[in-house]
Amino acid sequence: MLGLVRREGFAIVNEPETADAIIVNTCGFIRAAVREGIAAVIELAGYKTSGACKALIVTGCMVTRYKDDILAELPEVDAILGTRELPRIVDVIKRIFNGPASEPGADESSEDLYINRALSTHMGYAYLKIAEGCDNRCTYCAIPYIKGPHKSRQADSLLAEAANLAAQGVRELVLVAQDTTMYGKDIYGRPSLDILLRKLSDIPEIAWLRVMYAYPENITEALITEIAENNKICKYLDMPVQHASDSVLKRMGRKSAETELRGLIGRLRETIPGIALRTTIMTGFPGETQRDFKILRNFVEDMRFEHLGAFTFSREEGVPAYTMKGHLPEKLKNDRRDILLKKQAGISLNNNKQFVAQTLTVLTEGRVPDEENPQGCLYCGRSYRDCPENDGMVFFHSDEEIMSGDFVNVLISEAGEHDLYGMRISDESSQ
Ligand code: SF4
Structure with missing residues (x-):
C-alpha cells in the first residue's frame, strides 16, 4: 500500500x-x-x-x-x-x-502491489511474502478462514520483487507465508521452496535468506540439503510445532506425532551443523492434561531450541476448537506457558554462552543510545541465529561509523538470555 x-x-x-x-x-x-x-x-x-x-x-x-x-x-x-x-x-x-x-x-x-513496494524501515532486511493462505486447518486457527486456501506466488514475481528490494539496499530477505514449506505445490506440482531459495540466492546484492513458518511435514530432503549447502541461506529455521503430546497434536489437527518431530529435529541438527532452530508452542489447548504438559515440558528440555515463543490457547469463534470439551482456566494456561518460558530462558542462556570468545558476522540494523558511555558508538544488529523483531540482537561497539545494512565481524564477549554483546573487529583480525 x-x-x-x-x-x-x-x-x-x-x-x-x-x-x-x-x-x-x-x-x-x-x-x-x-x-x-x-x-x-x-x-x-x-x-x-x-x-x-x-x-x-x-x-x-x-x-x-x-x-x-x-x-x-x-x-x-x-x-x-x-x-x-x-x-x-x-x-x-x-x-x-x-x-x-x-x-x-x-x-x-496484487502482484504489482508486491513488486512496487516501498520500505517503511531501512535496516538491511525485508520480508518477502511468498504465498498467502493455508490448507492445513489446525483446529485452533482462524487464519484459513480469513486468508483462504494456500496460494503461492509465481517465482518470477518474487524474483522481481527481491531485485527491487535489493536495489533499495536490502541485504537479507526473510521469507514468510502462513506455510512457507508448502510453497510451489499448487503451481509447480511439488513443494519448491528449495528451488525458489536457489534462484533468490543468484541476486548478487542479497547476502542472507531466512525461512520462517516452516510447517514440519513439508520439510523435504531437498530443502534440508539446500539449506545445508547454499552459503546464502542462514543456518536457521523457524518451525512452529505447537505441542509434543500426540493426543493434543491430533486434536489440534496437526499431522506429526512427537516421534516424527524429534526425528526431524535430529536430522536438521545433524545435516546442518550449527543450525539455530526457532519454534512456537501453545499451552492450554482444550483437554490438555498434566501428563500432556509434562510431555511438552520434556520435549522443550530435550530439543534445546535456540528460540522459543510460547502462547496460551485463545478461544476463537468459528474454529473447531471453540466447541471442544475441556477448556482450561486462563490462570492454568498462563502458568504452564510461564513454566516453559522460564525453562527456555535457561536453555537460551546456555546456548548463547557458547558464542563467547567467538566471532560472528552481524548485519547492522543501526546505532543505539549507549547509557554507560553517551559519547561511545554502540550499534545493534543480528547474526544468522536471529530473525528480525522476534529473536535476540547482537550489541557491539565500533570505533568506525557503520551504516544500517553493513555486515561486520563482532567478537562476542558476553551473553545474555536473548542478546549477545561484543566489539567489532576488522575483517583481517577475524580471519
Ligand atoms: S496454525 Fe499455521 S499451519 Fe495451522 S492453520 Fe493456522 S496458519 Fe495454517
Missing part, C-alpha cells in the same frame, strides 16, 4: 497529526490482536478532531473477519479494505477526497 500511494504522488508522513489520511492496517486472528486493532482505530480517530485527518481507513485481517461489526460499531471509519482488496487503496483515498467521480488509480494486480 505504501508503494502504491507513494507512486501516485502522495507524501508519506510519520506523525499522525499531520496526515490527511490515516491507514490502520490490522491483524485479526486472535482476540488480543483484534482488541489492539480496535484500540488503535479509536486512538487515531482522535486526529479527525485534533489533527489534519479527513480520512480514516482500516485495512487487513480484522476487516476481513469483522467487516459488519466495524462498519456498525466504529462510525469514525471512512472506508475499509479486506486483505484481498488492498490494491484498491489509491482509489479509496481518491474517492474520499475527490468524490465518487474521481479519476481511478492505476489498475493494480
Whole structure:
C-alpha cells in the first residue's frame, strides 16, 4: 500500500497529526490482536478532531473477519479494505477526497502491489511474502478462514520483487507465508521452496535468506540439503510445532506425532551443523492434561531450541476448537506457558554462552543510545541465529561509523538470555 500511494504522488508522513489520511492496517486472528486493532482505530480517530485527518481507513485481517461489526460499531471509519482488496487503496483515498467521480488509480494486480513496494524501515532486511493462505486447518486457527486456501506466488514475481528490494539496499530477505514449506505445490506440482531459495540466492546484492513458518511435514530432503549447502541461506529455521503430546497434536489437527518431530529435529541438527532452530508452542489447548504438559515440558528440555515463543490457547469463534470439551482456566494456561518460558530462558542462556570468545558476522540494523558511555558508538544488529523483531540482537561497539545494512565481524564477549554483546573487529583480525 505504501508503494502504491507513494507512486501516485502522495507524501508519506510519520506523525499522525499531520496526515490527511490515516491507514490502520490490522491483524485479526486472535482476540488480543483484534482488541489492539480496535484500540488503535479509536486512538487515531482522535486526529479527525485534533489533527489534519479527513480520512480514516482500516485495512487487513480484522476487516476481513469483522467487516459488519466495524462498519456498525466504529462510525469514525471512512472506508475499509479486506486483505484481498488492498490494491484498491489509491482509489479509496481518491474517492474520499475527490468524490465518487474521481479519476481511478492505476489498475493494480496484487502482484504489482508486491513488486512496487516501498520500505517503511531501512535496516538491511525485508520480508518477502511468498504465498498467502493455508490448507492445513489446525483446529485452533482462524487464519484459513480469513486468508483462504494456500496460494503461492509465481517465482518470477518474487524474483522481481527481491531485485527491487535489493536495489533499495536490502541485504537479507526473510521469507514468510502462513506455510512457507508448502510453497510451489499448487503451481509447480511439488513443494519448491528449495528451488525458489536457489534462484533468490543468484541476486548478487542479497547476502542472507531466512525461512520462517516452516510447517514440519513439508520439510523435504531437498530443502534440508539446500539449506545445508547454499552459503546464502542462514543456518536457521523457524518451525512452529505447537505441542509434543500426540493426543493434543491430533486434536489440534496437526499431522506429526512427537516421534516424527524429534526425528526431524535430529536430522536438521545433524545435516546442518550449527543450525539455530526457532519454534512456537501453545499451552492450554482444550483437554490438555498434566501428563500432556509434562510431555511438552520434556520435549522443550530435550530439543534445546535456540528460540522459543510460547502462547496460551485463545478461544476463537468459528474454529473447531471453540466447541471442544475441556477448556482450561486462563490462570492454568498462563502458568504452564510461564513454566516453559522460564525453562527456555535457561536453555537460551546456555546456548548463547557458547558464542563467547567467538566471532560472528552481524548485519547492522543501526546505532543505539549507549547509557554507560553517551559519547561511545554502540550499534545493534543480528547474526544468522536471529530473525528480525522476534529473536535476540547482537550489541557491539565500533570505533568506525557503520551504516544500517553493513555486515561486520563482532567478537562476542558476553551473553545474555536473548542478546549477545561484543566489539567489532576488522575483517583481517577475524580471519
Ligand atoms: S499451519 Fe499455521 S496458519 Fe495454517 S492453520 Fe495451522 S496454525 Fe493456522
